[in-house]
Amino acid sequence: MKDMVNIAGLAVSLALVGVAAAVSLWRRLGLERQIVWAAARALVQLLLVGGALALLVEPGRSLWWSVLWVVAMVAYAGDVARRRAPEVPRIALLVIAAFGVAAAITLGVVFGLGVLPLQGRTLVPVAGMMVGNSMTATVLAARRLVEELRDKRDEVEARLALGQPSRQAAAGYVRAALRSALLPQIETTKATGLVFLPGAMTGLILAGVDPVQAVLVQAVVMFLVLASVATTTVVVALGLVRRLFTPDHRLLTLPRPADTTP
Known part of the structure; x- marks a missing residue:
């Protein structure tokens, strides 16, 4: 099942990060920025790793x-x-x-x-x-x-x-x-x-x-x-x-x- 999640689906899933940030705002935890930053950082890191892994698993790669x-x-x-x-x-x-x-x-x-x-x-x-x-x-x-x-x-x-x-x-x-x-x-x-x-x-x-x-x-x-x-x-x-x-x-x-x- 190739391309199960596309860019649009990934964008929609970001609403779940909003849920976590909303909970922090609601209970006055002061963690909204950390939540958003953690999600953004994880996404960038995963995309970079995914791109690197794509190169590693290419046929013929040492x-x-x-x-x-x-x-x-x-x-x-x-x-x-x-x-x-x-x-x-x-x-x-x-x-x-x-x-x-x-x-x-x-x-x-x-x-x-x-x-x-x-x-x-x-x-x-x-x-x-x-x-x-x-x-x-x-x-x-x-x-x-x-x-x-x-x-x-x-x-x-x-x-x-x-x-x-x-x-x-x-x-x-x-x-x-x-x-x-x-x-x-x-x-x-x-x-x-x-x-x-x-x-x-x-x-x-x-x-x-x-x-x-x-x-x-x-x-x-x-x-x-x-x-x-x-x-x-x-x-x-x-x-x-x-x-x-x-x-x-x-x-x-x-x-x-x-x-x-x-």
Whole structure:
């Protein structure tokens, strides 16, 4: 079903942005400009991405262009993490490494074992879902771990004084951070199909794909996201433990968010 939505339909759908802005005006939330700006920015970004993807999936286009796109996404994810969690020391490189590990595992399974064909049409969207859905959890795990170690410094130093190495002293706080980061994705996975229909499946059905095939694709994406969230969060958490303690097992001074410069 090609050209399901035309320019006229897109223009009409902008009325829905007006609904959100109207709610803000009605309840005096002061968010009208942010709503309009967010919608306009998202539309421009999507159009640019759509144009670039159209070039990537042209017949005969080298797959290396798609690989370069994925590398750029991972690098951008590191910069986003740095801006979202300025109190976490050197988080950008750690997040990039975490997504590198997650990509090797998840994309290796999906494409290496032939679950999906390795093409620009599949690689970029799947990698984008991996990065996008894991980003929030990764930042949450990092911030929660720093918060736990900072606010419970006395407990941590007591464990260190009793002779525990830094990894053992931080184990309970790493566990708490990972649980906080993973539970939302686990709950989302449990509710999929009953409470809500995921975007990938909905888009395929709207495009005319057989619903059963759409469900199978969505299941693959869902499992990929779950593995990616688990991988990225644990890599970031364990990497942070190495950075937040000195080689002789002393906890570094950890600033609060207000003490950092975004």
